[in-house]
Amino acid sequence: MISVREANNIILNSTQDFGVEEIPFIKSVGRILKEVITADRDFPPFNRVSMDGICIDFDAFKNGQRDFKVEGIQAAGSEQLSMQNAKNCIEVMTGAVLPNNANTVIRYEDVTIKNGIATINIDLINENQNVHPKGKDGKVGDVLISENKIISAAEIGVLATVGKSLVKVAKLPKVMIVSTGDELVGVDEIPLEHQIRRSNVFTLVSLLERLNISSETAHIIDDKSVLKQKIKRFLKEFDVLLFSGAVSKGKFDFLPEVLEELEVEKRFHKVAQRPGKPFWFGENKDCKVFAFPGNPISTFVNCLAYFYPWYSKSVGLEIEEETAILGEDVSFKPNLEYFLQVKLESKYGHLVAFPIKGNGSGDLASLVKTDAFIQLPNDKTEFKKGEVFSIIRYR
Amino acid sequence: MISVREANNIILNSTQDFGVEEIPFIKSVGRILKEVITADRDFPPFNRVSMDGICIDFDAFKNGQRDFKVEGIQAAGSEQLSMQNAKNCIEVMTGAVLPNNANTVIRYEDVTIKNGIATINIDLINENQNVHPKGKDGKVGDVLISENKIISAAEIGVLATVGKSLVKVAKLPKVMIVSTGDELVGVDEIPLEHQIRRSNVFTLVSLLERLNISSETAHIIDDKSVLKQKIKRFLKEFDVLLFSGAVSKGKFDFLPEVLEELEVEKRFHKVAQRPGKPFWFGENKDCKVFAFPGNPISTFVNCLAYFYPWYSKSVGLEIEEETAILGEDVSFKPNLEYFLQVKLESKYGHLVAFPIKGNGSGDLASLVKTDAFIQLPNDKTEFKKGEVFSIIRYR
Structure with a gap:
């Protein structure tokens, strides 16, 4: 079992270049700029x-x-x-x-x-x-927007002004999101007593949408040969596969085995963290595989903690760490890094994180009450109100 | 001339109900929930x-x-x-x-x-x-998501779990964004010496996209009768009109006059602020008109400071104030509220705002270097490093 830091390093050393495409500037909000935008004339162009x-x-x-x-x-x-x-x-x-x-x-x-x-x-x-005066804000040829910037409304105004009706941006990865687990039925269905509805794939779709990535989804039954056959095809057709479930110790957790049989090289399996410990990550030449544990909070936090930074680094975005002040004491004994759900409050320029107690990694509804995870390192067990730690926001 | 606070109060007392629509849950990210979501069974539904x-x-x-x-x-x-x-x-x-x-x-x-x-x-x-254990996280009938919440990935998971394949959300307003000004040419065109390209409408389109609102755009020449005829039609067809330009003291600033002739009731014209002072706001029974001054930064900040809170309150969202710590001393003499562009840094759980000097309200490119406006009140002229003020983020 490796540490969160080691897992992150491995993932950030496996980034991928998806290439560049040219799109209409007005469709480019949220995309990553892949050219330098310079002034086509002085700003202002006249007195x-x-x-x-x-x-x-x-x-x-x-x-x-x-x-x-x-x-x-x-x-x-x-x-x-x-x-x-x-x-x-x-x-x-x-x-x-x-x-x-x-x-x-x-x-x-x-x-x-x-x-x-x-x-x-x-x-x-x-x-x-x-x-x-002519040229006061900038001279013809001046750099107005540098490469690798996320395009927001501010950049859109500049692109329009310099006449960039088409703009070069990072291509988006082709992503397939796969759920496994025979207990799962569709959102439209009425589950039997022992069944539940699929939810993780939709959560992942939405988390990727925040990055402007549209994705496809599939569900595969807990049958090794079906799993193998479908994944074989997905590995050829997609840049990234995200799985939810089938990576733990269960009799039907075929995924790590199948992926290795398909020559996806395992980079690690299991990270010293809670929730989300049985996370499996591997790759072949063309495809990265993030196989998240199936509990809803595990899938959710691992997508934020691993897929997000991997994607950001892949497209050239600098990752800015955000921190918050712990709003109350927390005690956590296991020798694991703890991703604790928190409600954020902005007070007098301070960002304070208040832990909200959920009922473990299956308690999907608790995510509605919180805004972020605060990341409590595994080198201590007592975390005091007022101490500062990294956070990962999801709203 | 009224204060920023008075302008805000008037606008927040003119909110509008756009109604409710039912859409597929997977399309509902970013929309405002207009029903209470309850558990359809216990969570978990079995031991x-x-x-x-x-x-x-x-x-x-x-x-x-x-x-x-x-x-x-x-x-x-x-x-x-x-x-x-x-x-x-x-x-x-x-x-x-x-x-x-x-x-x-x-x-x-x-x-x-x-x-x-x-x-x-x-x-x-x-x-x-x-x-x-069955029912540990929630009992059948428990409220899982309350009304008026913005739907994020967390809520999507819950909606899927309880089988809400269709979900009721606030309808979006129909918005028309209009630029005026004969100096403006299209993004695809090569401007003559005395011309510039249209940019504000695209900035506004992008700012509205952040709220999930799609909008239409138009450009009207500086001709009073043309302006009047087109606006007359827009007032019938749209919930909101956003204008950029033609509200100041120029010979061709026909907009306030035309709007009053079309029986749009003026609520105010001019707010004691910089930038964005000549802002005009009015309404008739079915349509609100935000007529922003045409300078790029003026349009930008007024959309954030007035249209955003108006929209949020209209759809039932609570507006949370965010504050930051001023990173250096600022002196500002005019008797105006000052929306100062800042670069934000999150350090040790503190949000620090560093002013970036632009070249006034025409300096569109300066928005690329900053993240937010810090709102310095007009009751003083010296603002010290370490003092806390409201901010309006735009990225």
């Missing part, structure tokens, strides 16, 4: 008026002039005008190009316009005010 | 074996017996067996029903099975161990 008002040559104002004949209007989206007389003014709109021969904008609030003459009503004016 | 091994009647063990004849195997998903003889045992698999006349499970690791006889190799065994 941009940033207030509605009039523009003047500041020298005229400095020399005491207060009344300015209005020569015309410079609208946003119109070609640049030139002020014909340095003692005149032009009305200018936010977003417009600053007219030639003008350098300073006075907002309408500080001006009276009557009979074609604009009178400035204030005495404090700075040269170049209310003008956003 | 559930939680370890692979053998089951016995504890009394036999207590009386000194260590060798047990194996009567059979109880697999997961098989009908409950009955142990015929209280001095025998049955092999049991995780997830199986505990056989009748047995009450205690000993895991395979602590047993040797040879010639049909299982010998228990340990002396410390507790009655009822490794059995997850």
Whole structure:
């Protein structure tokens, strides 16, 4: 049995490059950028008026002039005008190009316009005010977004501005999620006394959807030859297989055996953690296999603790550790790393994690009451309120 | 000009009920649950074996017996067996029903099975161990998920388990996002010197996508009659209109005027904040109109600060305030609430917000470098490192 840290290292050394694809920028939210986005022109691309008002040559104002004949209007989206007389003014709109021969904008609030003459009503004016100068935010060729960034609404705005209607992003892995276990029936079915409905595959589908990965699902009965035949096909067709169940010591837990017969190389089986100890991980040249234990919380936490970082590193995302302050004392004796369910509260800039007692790894409903797992290391048994540990959020 | 707090109050008093719809549970991630989910049976629904091994009647063990004849195997998903003889045992698999006349499970690791006889190799065994008793996690009829919860992977698992293949969720509003401004050209186009590409509508589309709301977009030229005619139609067809631009003091900022002519009742125009001051909000019986100023950061922050909480309250979500610790001193003189862009860092359970200096509300690219806005109130001008303020995250 290896430690959580060892398991993580093995998994993070088995990352996979899924390649790059080009997609419409507006579909790219949540995807990982695989090119450098540079400015196609200066930002702003011209001396941009940033207030509605009039523009003047500041020298005229400095020399005491207060009344300015209005020569015309410079609208946003119109070609640049030139002020014909340095003692005149032009009305200018936010977003417009600053007219030639003008350098300073006075907002309408500080001006009276009557009979074609604009009178400035204030005495404090700075040269170049209310003008956003060409190239101030960035020069043509400047890097605006670096590679490997997750695309959010902020990046979408920049992509639109520089005209990237198509954008290169990391391809998504092809994932098959497989449940096993003859006790399982469909969500639409009425289970008999000794049966329960399938739920883990749907939980996994949803956890992958959070990463923008769409997946397929299958259920295989507890029959070794059927299992082998189906997995053989899945190994060829998918980049990743996620299993839930059949990895423990039961008579029908054929999965590790079948995977090894199919020449999927075992990297480890069993991690010193609770819940989720019987986790099996292996790979062949083209496919990674995450075989999670079948208890709902075990499947859930292992997907977050292992598949998530594996995927992030595979697509080039840096993994940022998040920590929280334990909200009450916890005692945990077994020599295992403890993924404890917690409810998070953000208070005065502090993130506090309150443990919620569930009824073990089968208690699916307890996940509804919590937001994250706090990761209590196995080198001690007493964890004090106020101590800080890593957390894995799932909402 | 009203305060941010007043603007918020007005908006939160104008919420709207979009109704309820029933959708397949697997499509419901991110949606707001509009029914109470109860247990359709006990959890677990039977005395559930939680370890692979053998089951016995504890009394036999207590009386000194260590060798047990194996009567059979109880697999997961098989009908409950009955142990015929209280001095025998049955092999049991995780997830199986505990056989009748047995009450205690000993895991395979602590047993040797040879010639049909299982010998228990340990002396410390507790009655009822490794059995997850019927109804321990919940009783039939117990509330598992309450109404108005956002559905995440955790809830998906519960919905599957109780057989809710269809689930009632809040309907999404029909939203139209409109840009104005003759300086704007399409993302695919090469702008002339005095033009820029449309970006705000796409930013808004992406911000709404985060809430699972899909939206339509339109661009209207700066022509009052065209504007009026199109908006008249949009007011009939949509629940919400979001505008970007045409709300300031410019000669072509027709929007407030047009909206009032179309009998959209103005609730306010201008909020004492930077950026985003010229924000206009109004409504008629069927439609809410958020008319954001056209500068990219203004549009962005107003969508987060006003549309997000309005939507959340409309669908019944409780809004949780998040706070962060200011990472350096900030001085801000204007008598305005300041939405300052920050980069967040989670350190030792503390969330620290580091201000990033952008070049004003036109500097779209600066949003790529930051994660959130910290909200600095307008009752002071000096904000010290270490003080705590509300934040609005956008990633």
